[in-house]
Amino acid sequence: MDKxxxxxxxxxxxxxxxxxxxxADGLAEGFQDLPAEALEDAxxxxxxxxxGAIFIS
Ligand code: SF4
Known part of the structure; x- marks a missing residue:
């Protein structure tokens, strides 16, 4: 994530x-380790x- x-x-x-x-700053943030079932959505x-601010490793 590149804020x-x-x-x-x-x-x-x-x-x-x-x-x-x-x-709180109004920008997106990753806030927890991504659950496996959410990988496709991510x-x-x-x-x-x-x-293009989101990078999934
Ligand atoms: S989709 Fe991209 S631009 Fe939109 S809030 Fe998320 S990181 Fe920011």
């Missing part, structure tokens, strides 16, 4: 709430992030 380029659209938190949430929001 420096996040534009706070909220898509990742909507699409993969197990992996991402909007932080990969999808990573692909869909308008600025």
């Amino acid at each position: 420096n380029i996040c534009v706070a659209c909220g898509m990742c938190a909507d699409g993969c709430p197990e992996g991402f949430r909007m932080g 990969q999808q929001v990573a692909a869909d992030c308008p600025v």
Whole structure:
């Protein structure tokens, strides 16, 4: 996750709430180790992030 380029659209938190949430600063953050069952959603929001700010390792 590169917060420096996040534009706070909220898509990742909507699409993969197990992996991402909007932080107090208004930007997305990964807040826990990604549960295995959320991996597919995380990969999808990573692909869909308008600025490519999400990296799934
Ligand atoms: S989808 Fe990308 S730009 Fe939108 S809130 Fe998430 S990290 Fe930020």
